[in-house]
Amino acid sequence: MSNGLIHASGLKKSYKIGPNDVEVLHGIDMDIENGEFVSIMGQSGSGKTTLMNLIGMLDRPTGGSILIDGDDITTISRKEMVDYRRRTVGFVFQQFHLIPSLTAYENVALPLVFAGDKGHSAALDALERVELSHRLDHKPSELSGGEQQRVAIARALVMSPKILLADEPTGALDKETGERIISLLNSLKDDMTVVMITHNHELARMSDRIINLQDGKIKE
């Protein structure tokens, strides 16, 4: 067993499509160290997002295990899953997924509200870290794509998670803005492990390591 922060072993996931079980991940073995910035690459349908969902406990595997800091998270209860998503991981999505009725500040503070944290100074710190202190009161519709993604990153950072999971974070952005976002993610690895899914080789090269997925398996 590795001492890595994330240790996946024989990880499998299958979905029921009609009467058939379709296996998307066929036994993934993988280690990601603390403070690493790792890119996961692969074609569409290779299982990248499924792997990220399993690490983020948005979904449960159908086989194998995932250890986070030595603890198996695949057998935790629904309540523990919620707590894990609150405190251990942060998500950044391709489409930003901000709540349209809330301002930038409120979107960032939302995980604090769910966690029951009364003080929201962490939200201000997170927005400062992504250089958006001047856009606190703006709603998502009033922000550019790059700004919205930075708000989403601030929301992912606000609970100081161990792992930041980014699924195609630059997919909806132009090249220049995308590179700025990757630089931002790169700067976070001092405080957390960053796992980014992308199919952009140029951006992937900016990370510490690339894991290639092909047909639900790691390509050596």
Next chain:
Amino acid sequence: MRLYSVVLKDVFRRKAKLAIAVLGIIVAASAMVAVVTTFSAATESLYEESNNFGANIIVRPQTNSIPLIAGSTSLGSISTGDNYILESDIPGIYDIENSANLGVVAPRLYGVVGLGHENVIVMGVDVEQEQNLRSWWKVNGEWLSDPNGTEVMLGSDIAKPLGLDVGSAITLEGNGVDMEFEVVGIVESTGGEEDGYIIMPLSVSQTLLDKEGKVSSIDVRALCNDCPVSEMSLQIEGALPDVEARAMSQIVQSEMAMIKHTQTSAMAISIITLLVSTLTVASTMLASVNEKIREIGIMRAIGASDHQVISMLFLEGALIGTIGGSIGFGTGTLLSYLIAPLLGFAEPFPMWELLPLVSGMAVLVGIVASIIPAKRALSIDPAEVLRSV
């Protein structure tokens, strides 16, 4: 920021959806408030009417009637028995089982006396009790005040033909005694028998008519609207010898039964409206959950617990209920102001005591309507939702 402010911001962003759900509650709450307020006014009207009608129970001496029939032709009937009740028996009324419901016990003595060349009917009354019973009379001048005074009030039909007015002095010729009286008041026409009477204190009438210690009848008013007057009549007949007590409330009670029947029907319709409005709110909220499926998925991904997701939807339902219930109370009350006069009822008044009840019920409807949407929200798989967008 708190959870409720997230809900408020979201609800007010979708104003059209909010308006439809709130409208559903407004219709139901208005219907219920309008029914209750209108029929409350109707009941009040009837009670007022029954009060003006006079006594609930009339106690008379028991007489036996013998029909006079010749062949197949009725020649009327003759009565036998004493025509008076002893005044000393009256306190016995206060010993009946339902004595707590006794409001007014007003004995009366009737008799014919001479006034100049005319014969007139006098009515002796217990001044205090009669004034309670006939509080709705309009008297020009004053009511009788001294239970032993030689003062009278005149019915309107008798004052004018005899040219009498307040302050006039009259001499009445009774059974072997003549007495001087001062007219202190004229009773405006009531449309009843008293329009033709000279009204005087009971004790004085007994002296004038030579009927010491006797009364012709006793009018009894029960204090409550729903008193068991028929039962009380039987109790009075049991307590006083040789009297018959007739409940005068049958008409009122049958009208009340009709009003209650109509009210029950209207309330049933209101409850159906309430159920329909619950479905309206539920379907609107379900549509809203389907619309927010992505947002709920995101919230769950960033740490919202099942409890928090449910709380947000219940809060939304409760908010819709509160707004709809409060507006519904106002519109229902206004509606009752329009409906009551059309049905011939008294003008209603806002029943503020209904406000917390209606609001509470509306909130409950909002929350009940949120149960299915909440179940739907809990079944949302964040991985699936976020994958499909």
